[in-house]
Amino acid sequence: MPHLSQALQRIEASQTTAMTDRATQLREEGRDVISLSVGEPDFATPTHVIEAAKAALDAGATRYTPVPGTSALRAAAALHFKRDLGIETEPGRVIVTAGGKQAIFEAILATVSEGDEVIVPAPWWVSYPQIVRLAGGRVVPLRCSPSRGFRFTPAQLEAEIGLDTRWLLLNSPGNPTGAVYPAEMLLGIAEVLRRHPQVMVLSDDIYAPLSYTGAPHATLANLCPDLADRVLTVSGVSKSHAMTGFRIGVATGPAWLIEVMGRLQSHNSGNPAAVSQAAAVAAFEGPQDFLGEWREVFRRRRDLVVDAINAVPGLSTPVPDGAFYCFIDAAPLMERFGNDEALCLHLLEAGVAAVPASAFGWRDGFRVSFAADEKVLEEAMARIAAALR
């Protein structure tokens, strides 16, 4: 019997990764499976980023760097926060991490103790509750109704805040729902936060460039400068620049928090890979015009998937405003399948990998990613329709 720490016994492996792994296994066995379970853009990483990585290797970017990142990347990230999110910061208040995930992990591990509460809006990104539990914290779910576009209200937030609340995790555009919080909603949330100075906000803006509302991205640290020293904003290049494999995330917030995250990182991974950091400098400082084109392609794919899903009896989905996921309600089919995991296994047999809603703190549905070619999406939608007929 392996001996597991109490901390590890509190967490489970990521269900999104599990479904992707199962789909890969079936494919290796020769089965024709379309994977709509992954959370990464299917576009090629921009050429100028690849060239920068190659040049960096030739120039000797093969060694340790400072733990919180190279000064070049911290400066480029500060530029990104200002230009793309409207957040005033400086390189000294930026930390570079191995993916956005590590930034979130470090912020929670560095600040949450046994008994502390963290408010996590549901449906949630799979890692949020697991990270909170690993730290010994208690997850306080905030159920976001589809009728309100999967967004919580200030009153809902107010009702869940207590003296032990340490963090609110805010993700816009959100995974798995694509929900986007417009400025006026954030201002309402800020009103509540002002009454509770013990609560910090982790604003996960990693999908910010992938919003289809046409409105500029709204984020708390920009909208409410009086709250900025209580907000950690997380961003990166994984989703916006199709660089998931480079493993680079960036975060900015109060100096004390950036310092303790660095302290943790110094004993964990140390610095993110030197070559990846050089590539991320090129991503932030190089041309951004390809993003407009990507957004347009994603928007077309989104419309294709939303129309196809809503045409299947028993399935329905709101139109996601951002990111590249549709969060689909399948409640009318639960009598037939029992639960959403059984439904997803049925879809997998029919050749489509999707992730059950239960992985995201929800139920009776599933998430599909539309980060795939239109022809592939059409085929996947046809398979789903046939499998549920």
Ligand SMILES: Cc1ncc(COP(=O)(O)O)c(C=O)c1O
């Ligand atoms: C909401 C959200 N935050 C953070 C991340 C982490 O991204 P990264 O690959 O940069 O660690 C993801 C990735 O799926 C995500 O969906």
